[in-house]
Amino acid sequence: MDLTIAAFGFSALLLVALVVVLVLFLRLRGHTQEVEQALAEQSGSKERADMLMAVAQAVNSSLALSDVLHVALTQSGRLMGAVAGAMYLVTPGKAEMRRQSDYNLTHNARGAGRKLDEEPLRSVVTAQRPVVAPLDSEHAPGLEGGGHPTHVLVVPVQRATQLMGAMELYLPKPRQLREDQIELLQGVAAEAAMAISHAQLYQAQEENALTDELTKLPNRRYMAQRFLQEMQRARRHHKGLAFLMLDIDHFKQINDTNGHLHGDAVLAELARILTVAKRESDVAARYGGEEFGLILNETGETGAMTLAERIREKVEAATFPGGLKLTVSIGVATTDDEALFTSLIEKADQALYSAKQAGRNTVRVADMRGVGARRE
Known part of the structure; x- marks a missing residue:
């Protein structure tokens, strides 16, 4: 009888111990997940900071405008998981943009120009924020590795209220943008807009120095x-x-x-x-x-x-x-x-x-x- 009672008591203690261990394990696991999430967020923040720093350094260095646009485009594409990308700049005096930089697109890919009143560019300009839109095969550019993207993420490039261009990041599938991603893309676009503005000012100064004032021909x-x-x-x-x-x-x-x-x-x-x-x-x-x-x-x-x-x-x-x-x-x-x-x-x-x-x-x-x- 005493042995039975002892065995029962030991079993009860063992069960309690198991419950305690299980509770501690679950708590530890939850804490671990919280730590992993925090580390992931910290890592993501560092990646975003590194990305902005790379673009800012390109803007403030002696790189040509084409190099700055390429850095902004490829960095944004890598962050968003894009399979290809293109950067467009507004043509002065015209309601259109022309492609100035791209990566992973076929040579002479369709879509070299964009009308400002065409979708999805019109919605992007109106909203003044990035927009993801579907692409049909008729208008989708060809990819260097074959095939066509199904969606495009369009990011307006503007300084204050002046539209200077747009980034197009081509996606293999639709995706929802988080607010922090939108803010980051807008930050990259702002850096690109600054580079474009500086380049245009420099070009205007060069043209004045190389143009005959009377005839408007080159000097x-x-x-x-x-x-x-x-x-x-x-x-x-x-x-x-x-x-x-x-x-x-x-x-x-x-x-x-x-x-x-x-x-x-x-x-x-x-x-x-x-x-x-x-x-x-x-x-x-x-x-x-x-x-x-x-x-x-x-x-x-x-x-x-x-x-x-x-x-x-x-x-x-x-x-x-x-x-x-x-x-x-x-x-x-x-x-x-x-x-x-x-x-x-x-x-x-x-x-x-x-x-x-x-x-x-x-x-x-x-x-x-x-x-x-x-x-x-």
Whole structure:
């Protein structure tokens, strides 16, 4: 009997002990989960802080705008689990955006442009916050690894109330955005907007420094920089290069008879004619005074002569301010010999002198084999 009672008492104590251990285990497990959750939140906060820091460092460094956009885009895409992404910037003076940076998209993927009044961009601009929207196969861009995304997360990039662009993060499935994720994406977008603003200001300053105030054409400094670039490109692709130098005939008489303000108006009108007559790929610049230069890439003698004659005929047919009828003389120099590229401007200048000597209102081609007459 005593043994039975003892055994029963021991069993009861064992059961109580098990219950206590179970309670302690459950409490410990709950505490562990709380610790894990706290650590995860702390880790997530650190990751978000690191992400913002990376974008901020890119903005404040000497990186080009394209690099800053790429950092913001890829960092945001990694956080949101995007399979690809694209950054769009607003086109000045137009209600549209153009894609400026992307990753994991096919070459020439559809959607290079975005209209501001199209969905989902219109809703994003109105809400001024990120929006997840479905994508149909007709409008979804192709992925580098194959297939198309099914959803897009659109993040507006704006500074104050000015819309500057948008990030598109392409998702393999729909997802709900947490408030902390929205705040983070807005923070990244704000950093990107600052970089865009700085780049646009710098570009405007550069354009002012490289633009002739009177004619609004590029100036001689810009032409020199661009000519160097075109020489390098022609060498790389083994293409020809041409240069045109033109001069208004008897321009000094216009200034002496009608005044310099009238002469300025004539120069501005000639610049307009050159802009209309040249090809889009050609570069027209004011070389100095009444002289203008044109850089023609991938152009041989026939193409350069054709353009020069077109310009000469348009000028001769035009009526300039004050009812003036004017003409120009043009010198042409072309070559596909990269060793002679650096001589093109000098040779075109010499050909222009020959055109003046031949009676003006004419076109002359430089002899690239020898040294022609020099201007005086």
